[in-house]
Amino acid sequence: MTSxxxxxxxxxxxxxxxxxxxLNYPATPWPTSKSRTNQQGVGxxxxxxxxxxxxxxxxxxxxxxxxxGVDRVRVIDQASLGQEGPWSTFARMHTLxxxxxxxxxxxxxxxxxxxxxxxxxxxxxxxxxxxxxxRLDWHRYLLWLxxxxxxxxxxxxxxxxxxxxxxHPDQMLEVLIEDQLHQRQALIRCRHLVLALGRDxxxxxxxxxxKSWQPDHLGRFQxxxxxADPIDFNRMRAKRVAVLGAGASAFDNAACALEAGAESxxxxxxxxxxPQINKSKGASYPGFQRGFFSLSxxxxxxxxxxxxxxQVPPPHESVHRCERFDRFKICLNHAWEDLNIIx
Ligand SMILES: Cc1cc2nc3c(=O)[nH]c(=O)nc-3n(C[C@H](O)[C@H](O)[C@H](O)COP(=O)(O)OP(=O)(O)OC[C@H]3O[C@@H](n4cnc5c(N)ncnc54)[C@H](O)[C@@H]3O)c2cc1C
Numbered sequence: 001m002t003s004x005x006x007x008x009x010x011x012x013x014x015x016x017x018x019x020x021x022x023l024n025y026p027a028t029p030w031p032t033s034k035s036r037t038n039q040q041g042v043g044x045x046x047x048x049x050x051x052x053x054x055x056x057x058x059x060x061x062x063x064x065x066x067x068x069g070v071d072r073v074r075v076i077d078q079a080s081l082g083q084e085g086p087w088s089t090f091a092r093m094h095t096l097x098x099x100x101x102x103x104x105x106x107x108x109x110x111x112x113x114x115x116x117x118x119x120x121x122x123x124x125x126x127x128x129x130x131x132x133x134x135r136l137d138w139h140r141y142l143l144w145l146x147x148x149x150x151x152x153x154x155x156x157x158x159x160x161x162x163x164x165x166x167x168h169p170d171q172m173l174e175v176l177i178e179d180q181l182h183q184r185q186a187l188i189r190c191r192h193l194v195l196a197l198g199r200d201x202x203x204x205x206x207x208x209x210x211k212s213w214q215p216d217h218l219g220r221f222q223x224x225x226x227x228a229d230p231i232d233f234n235r236m237r238a239k240r241v242a243v244l245g246a247g248a249s250a251f252d253n254a255a256c257a258l259e260a261g262a263e264s265x266x267x268x269x270x271x272x273x274x275p276q277i278n279k280s281k282g283a284s285y286p287g288f289q290r291g292f293f294s295l296s297x298x299x300x301x302x303x304x305x306x307x308x309x310x311q312v313p314p315p316h317e318s319v320h321r322c323e324r325f326d327r328f329k330i331c332l333n334h335a336w337e338d339l340n341i342i343x
Pocket of ligand 1: 052053054055056057058076077078079083084085086090091092095096097098157158159160196197198199200201249
């Protein structure tokens with residue numbers, strides 16, 4: 001780190017400390033031990049809130065709770081430190097797909113914004129000329145923000161299940177967690193539970209159905225990968241690679257294979273053209289961000305299904321990243337009926 005960069009960040013850290021103190025952060029805790037123990041069945045050792053997931057949303061929820069004086073909060077994540085969210089693992093784009101001006105994890109405090117962090121490191125002019133946010137910069141920023149706001153995370157702890165506490169079903173939840181490093185399970189009690197699981201919370205990885213091959217068959221991690229898997233692209237050097245799908249991650253993974261020296265990369269797509277219009281563009285405007293949660297469940301379900309059905313075009317940055325290689329080809333009308341591993 002050069003001394004200018006160090007000074008810039010040090011100055012920002014001081015500004016943040018001052019801003020947070022001015023806002024009386026962290027607020028004085030108000031759910032006191034007394035008020036807790038007065039409620040039947042709520043013990044002093046119990047948590048007010050358990051947050052599962054220390055990605056962007058989980059750490060922001062913890063920050064918001066500290067701001068409101070709720071201090072008996074624990075944040076857990078099954079990933080190890082620095083591996084939370086997709087940023088340093090299976091997100092393989094160079095830059096974020098969202099525009100650089102989006103805010104959120106800063107909770108409206110300007111010196112905690114990405115812009116403030118980036119400008120402290122590189123200067124205001126660099127911010128002005130920045131096209132999109134580098135993926136790993138975004139990750140570094142989130143980790144910096146976590147430190148500045150004093151959010152502690154218990155890593156390598158997985159959420160397994162939840163049920164109402166048998167003695168006090170209306171007041172307490174009982175959550176089963178597992179320490180992944182020591183394979184030890186424990187029950188913890190909390191009054192509220194925030195599941196900030198990101199895409200993992202939507203279920204499991206989705207695979208197409210093939211007659212001759214399932215994800216637990218031979219070949220997985222050797223010649224067949226899901227885009228969310230850890231992938232060593234060097235194994236694809238001088239190989240012919242086929243990518244199924246045409247979404248953003250399909251292009252990003254194709255680009256990684258090309259950059260690693262694959263002999264050729266073909267993108268196979270069922271459709272006869274790529275989606276052209278991004279129907280979810282409106283999601284980056286405050287009208288959507290403030291208004292979406294106030295819609296009825298039925299309307300939200302309808303809206304999201306519509307966006308998913310229409311499909312989002314791949315970002316043009318990802319497409320250009322592949323198009324630089326004449327070893328790259330897009331094959332439309334190429335549905336896969338089956339998959340066989342040839343030894
Ligand atoms: C490839 C890719 C690119 C993306 N690009 C962008 C982008 O450019 N801009 C944008 O705004 N969004 C992007 N997204 C969406 C992005 O995932 C979210 O914006 C952001 O990460 C959401 O934050 P989150 O906290 O909801 O989820 P995440 O950041 O995914 O965090 C969820 C956390 O929950 C943890 N977790 C899950 N299950 C458990 C469990 N059972 N027990 C304990 N911990 C658990 C996970 O380990 C993870 O750390 C992208 C997503 C992907 C996959």
